[in-house]
Amino acid sequence: MASRPDDHVLQHRISLEQAKQFVRNHERTAAPGSERCGYFSRGILDEILAHPGCAGIRFYHGRDANGKSAIVLIGVTKEKLDITDGPIAENHQPCPPECGGSQLGSGG
Numbered sequence: 001m002a003s004r005p006d007d008h009v010l011q012h013r014i015s016l017e018q019a020k021q022f023v024r025n026h027e028r029t030a031a032p033g034s035e036r037c038g039y040f041s042r043g044i045l046d047e048i049l050a051h052p053g054c055a056g057i058r059f060y061h062g063r064d065a066n067g068k069s070a071i072v073l074i075g076v077t078k079e080k081l082d083i084t085d086g087p088i089a090e091n092h093q094p095c096p097p098e099c100g101g102s103q104l105g106s107g108g
Contacts, residue, residue, distance in 0.1 A: 020104055035069050037094075037095045037099075037104070039098060040073065040089060040092050040093075048089065049075065054083055055078040057076065058073070059072065059074075069094070070090050071092055073089040074088045074089075
């Protein structure tokens with residue numbers, strides 16, 4: 001059966017209740033006061049996706065030199081290869097303390 005254009009989008013979608021449950025599951029095991037989420041602006045996401053050959057974004061969990069949690073974003077090709085000559089992002093705005101508008105988990 002041939003895939004429809006929206007099949008890949010549907011593979012990633014979850015319900016609001018599933019999202020809340022996933023976040024609650026994480027919060028139950030996270031250290032008190034640890035980072036719950038982070039924010040990236042649309043601008044950097046658009047910049048990564050606009051790079052020639054980019055078909056999606058992969059994220060890596062990481063730590064900076066001080067041991068603080070990091071989320072590294074990099075574009076990937078349709079073959080799922082990292083695009084190392086394009087924009088790569090981190091420096092998300094962490095929650096806490098930047099939690100305004102967060103509605104999943106204990107913050108909402």
